Amino acid sequence: MNILTYAAIDIGSNAIRLLINTIYETQETVTFNKTSLVRVPIRLGQDVFTEKKISKKTMNRLNEAMTAYSLLMKVYNVDKYRAFATSAMREASNSKDVIDYIKEKSGIKIDIISGEEEAKVIFSTDLKNFLYSDNYYLFVDVGGGSTEISLLNKGKVHYSQSFPIGSVRLLDKKIDESYLTNIVKPWVTKITKGKSVDVVGSGGNINFIFKNSGKKEGKFLSSTYIHHQYELYKSLTYEERIEKFNMKPDRADVIVPALLIYSSVMKFAHSTRIHVPKIGLADGMINLMYKMKNNNGI
Template sequence: MITAILDFGTNTFNLLIAERQERGFKILLSSKQPVKLGRGGIQVNRITPDAFERGFVAIHNHMETIRGYEVDEIRAFATSAIRNATNGEEFTEEVYRRFGFRTRIIPGDREAELIYKGVRQAIAFGEENAMILDIGGGSIEFIICNNRGIVWKQSFELGMARIIELYKLSDPISSEEVRALENYFRQELAPLREVVKKERPLTLIGASGSFDTFQALIRHRKGLESDHYFGREILLKDYAKLHK
């Protein structure tokens, strides 16, 4: 059985086509379309008309790709930008009218749980606590977990699209903006600090493309080519140099 999975994120609409097999599944295709669904409206929880159209163009392109495979079912999911938008259901209803499939809007807590389940497919957890971080456009998810399951999880509406719209950041970012962001995150992530003190995770697992970028920047600074090797360790001292 071949399934096409569509993930409607705040910045990107992703497509994964996979074939179910006796043991697990085989990925046939993975692709993405930039959409920036939150641009111009994420701070007021609205999807703008322009963003609607960018989303529909991306879905149309994905559907063209899907037609090249013998897909048995399409499953679509939406996260932060759509779940928080006052016209989010209007968007998903229009998707159904145009393309013929329903979209499930995922709550933040469920999104964190699914991130954990996805990471668990690729990484063997130990007895000691680890913390997963997924950096999205609309939200970020922290999950503290071990080989027995999830210890704590929470989704924060602090995705990068929201931050950029809120602070109108310059490029390159200024030191004053960095300090303002640090103060903002320190305040908004207070619940995380408390639980980290209690549960003391020893490893941070990055579950989003931001960590690929961190790795590429670190390797570039060291004169190495970026290899996109899954599971490569990023040393805290190397990341600290990037932050400076």
């Protein structure tokens, strides 16, 4: 047996995640085991979507997180890692300065990936179980700054689009809800017309909803349930959400706009079901790194 340890750092608009996986290789099988997952609520999007750049204070917090992650990866004897940033870092006017600073101080090199690359990374996960189905699935990944939507069927991504609307951007009113109706709806309606579509949801907020639903892994949630959860959380104050549902503070404010996006997309696609597999960008990045390693690409 050969044992490898890979790590991925997902620098999102709402939080920064470090995932460490132990990979067990035998002649017959390859098994990925989640060894450690650490999440730090550094909301880059709040700076970028308001001031168009990352503040010095936030940059220092990001560096502290990256330094801690660097030490954790050293303790776990990580063989390979990749740190990647999405929507907020893409739009920050000082992203190069931030990346250079983090590299100098923590030693961690950060790559900025596009919305299209985000989709490619996610497709390296267990999403293939849906990707290769004869059914049509609308993959919806809601982040803090952007939402990636793709139509999957028979081993192909038929359509894919990254929209600059996310939970943090909606929360901070940097984009209006009308964007969903005016921009997202026509696109979703066009690609799903005449098709029976199930939605596959990805993102921390939909994972929270699924976990709290009490449903077993592999089951789906109904569109009615998602809309009901949206109305429920919307009716509560920020403090009530934390108290009643044991939410983290940085989840309690963004969960309402996130559910609005999921619920709206399901409505646009006339979809009544949403599947919530345990997939994420960090999982996909580790899978992609492993595939590239076997193809001598890393």
